[in-house]
Amino acid sequence: MRWDANGEFIMWYDRQGNPVDGETVVRKMKDLAYKTVLKTSLANGRSLSTIWLGTDYSHTAGPPLIFETAVFVGGEIEVLERYASEAEALEGHARAEQWQGKL
DSSP: OEEOTTSOEEOEEOTTSOEEOHHHHHHHHTOHHHHEEEEEEOTTSOEEEEEEOSBOOOOSSSSOOOEEEEEEETTEEEEEEEESSHHHHHHHHHHHHHHHHTO
16 A cells, blocks of 8 residues: 555555546546557467556565556456566566467
8 A cells, every 4th residue: 555745554556556537547547548558369269358457456675566468368366467567568468478479
């Protein structure tokens, strides 16, 4: 959990990792172009999706994890990884493409 300088709990973040209010996150969640970082259809029939989450999923003392990459097999999530920045998320997406290509 994170708090700002005024002792307020920080729950939501934009794609740059800046704290934002709930209204901003709701508005941005409706914008699929903003929410979607990268999507890939894989040769093995699986799909790979990297998205901005808008809220911190780390639940630890590290940086807020506001992006995730998921591998979908028949609509079910098989692999999931989360990241603190868009750059890390893009790197993770590329790693997942390479890893999934070996299956």
